[in-house]
Amino acid sequence: MATAEDPEKKAEIDQPLLERHKKPVCLIVLGMAGSGKTTFVQQLTGLLHMKKKAPYVINLDPACREVPYPVNIDIRDTVNYKEVMKQYSLGPNGGIVTSLNLFATKFDQVIKLIEKKSENTEIAIFDTPGQIEVFTWSASGSIISETLGALFPTVVVYVIDTVRSVSPVTFMSNMLYACSILYKLRLPFIIVMNKIDVVSHKFALEWMKDFEMFEEAVERDKSHHANLSRSLSLTLDEFYKDITTVGFSAVTGEGFEEFLAAVDAAVVEYETEYCPEHDRLLKLQAEARTKDKDRQKKKFQHDFDNDVQAQSVSSATSEILLRNRAIGGESSSDDEEHEGRPGDDDDEEDRVGQKSFHNFLEEQKKKQQSKSNKPS
Numbered sequence: 001m002a003t004a005e006d007p008e009k010k011a012e013i014d015q016p017l018l019e020r021h022k023k024p025v026c027l028i029v030l031g032m033a034g035s036g037k038t039t040f041v042q043q044l045t046g047l048l049h050m051k052k053k054a055p056y057v058i059n060l061d062p063a064c065r066e067v068p069y070p071v072n073i074d075i076r077d078t079v080n081y082k083e084v085m086k087q088y089s090l091g092p093n094g095g096i097v098t099s100l101n102l103f104a105t106k107f108d109q110v111i112k113l114i115e116k117k118s119e120n121t122e123i124a125i126f127d128t129p130g131q132i133e134v135f136t137w138s139a140s141g142s143i144i145s146e147t148l149g150a151l152f153p154t155v156v157v158y159v160i161d162t163v164r165s166v167s168p169v170t171f172m173s174n175m176l177y178a179c180s181i182l183y184k185l186r187l188p189f190i191i192v193m194n195k196i197d198v199v200s201h202k203f204a205l206e207w208m209k210d211f212e213m214f215e216e217a218v219e220r221d222k223s224h225h226a227n228l229s230r231s232l233s234l235t236l237d238e239f240y241k242d243i244t245t246v247g248f249s250a251v252t253g254e255g256f257e258e259f260l261a262a263v264d265a266a267v268v269e270y271e272t273e274y275c276p277e278h279d280r281l282l283k284l285q286a287e288a289r290t291k292d293k294d295r296q297k298k299k300f301q302h303d304f305d306n307d308v309q310a311q312s313v314s315s316a317t318s319e320i321l322l323r324n325r326a327i328g329g330e331s332s333s334d335d336e337e338h339e340g341r342p343g344d345d346d347d348e349e350d351r352v353g354q355k356s357f358h359n360f361l362e363e364q365k366k367k368q369q370s371k372s373n374k375p376s
């Protein structure tokens with residue numbers, strides 16, 4: 001597990017990436033309902049404004065009543081969530097999914113607006129709907145995250161309610177969800193343990209670092225999920241090693257600097273791991289496309305050659321037939337003219353028969369004449 005304070009990670013960062021980058025870093029803020037996403041975005045926006053690094057903020061929650069921060073793009077200006085529910089006869093969750101899908105069809109316009117602002121904006125923040133699955137398991141969520149990941153340094157910020165996570169079972173459920181999102185989106189990932197003004201996140205860091213400590217906590221939990229949590233936590237050990245965790249208070253702003261350091265480290269990860277992998281996949285895709293084209297070309301050539309061969313065989317056959325006819329008949333031109341008509345062969349035989357019979361009679365006649373002309 002890595003924390004934002006890791007000296008090793010800090011040493012990797014030779015200069016602040018937020019300054020080096022021309023393109024804004026996109027932060028996709030995800031988390032369970034009530035984890036504090038909106039308050040986090042509000043606090044982050046305020047603190048960045050104070051640092052004279054005003055972010056570009058995009059609200060992707062079509063169902064929120066109000067947005068408590070200065071927003072640059074609001075999904076609610078494009079899609080009327082209540083109208084969508086009415087028009088398509090949907091419930092609240094279906095309405096949110098459909099609204100986000102409709103918005104995703106115009107996401108190219110969002111990209112253009114972000115690109116326009118890239119000169120003087122270092123961070124773009126995306127606040128997402130409380131129903132996390134609406135974003136993480138929907139087509140629109142994939143379109144939005146993949147498009148951003150392909151064009152800008154993009155980081156997933158997963159907000160966890162630290163107060164609720166003191167229960168090892170809740171903690172485990174949250175971590176499993178985080179893990180599944182990481183493997184689905186495959187973008188650099190930061191876990192923000194929010195609400196540390198109420199409960200310190202140190203217990204969570206210890207559980208992630210030391211499996212035995214987590215096991216002790218599970219022992220104390222008598223719920224029927226405890227056994228499952230114990231075996232799952234062993235599986236999650238690998239996940240903890242690659243993940244950056246930051247404690248934060250969306251109310252007081254505590255943890256802000258550590259969070260910015262974590263974002264810098266995530267951008268390094270984006271450049272060194274995500275981009276090469278992305279390029280490798282694009283290359284593989286291009287290679288597969290070229291191979292497919294070659295295969296189709298070869299198949300076409302093969303089919304074409306077979307056709308030509310078949311044609312030359314059939315024309316050779318007809319030639320042989322014609323020649324036979326020319327040899328058998330007296331007049332090849334006549335034969336060619338009548339070739340192929342039904343009953344032609346019989347007529348020909350009759351004609352040849354009549355001719356030879358006529359010749360035979362003529363010969364007999366001549367013989368008779370020469371006999372009668374001989375003196376007796």
Ligand SMILES: Nc1nc2c(ncn2[C@@H]2O[C@H](COP(=O)(O)OP(=O)(O)OP(=O)(O)O)[C@@H](O)[C@H]2O)c(=O)[nH]1
Nearest residue numbers: 032033034035036037038039130194195249250251
């Ligand atoms: N003490 C404390 N309360 C917080 C903190 N962050 C959020 N809250 C409170 O937690 C509640 C939920 O916060 P929201 O920001 O609305 O959470 P959300 O994740 O955006 O909620 P949904 O949009 O419903 O998913 C609110 O009452 C906030 O005041 C924090 O860091 N400390």
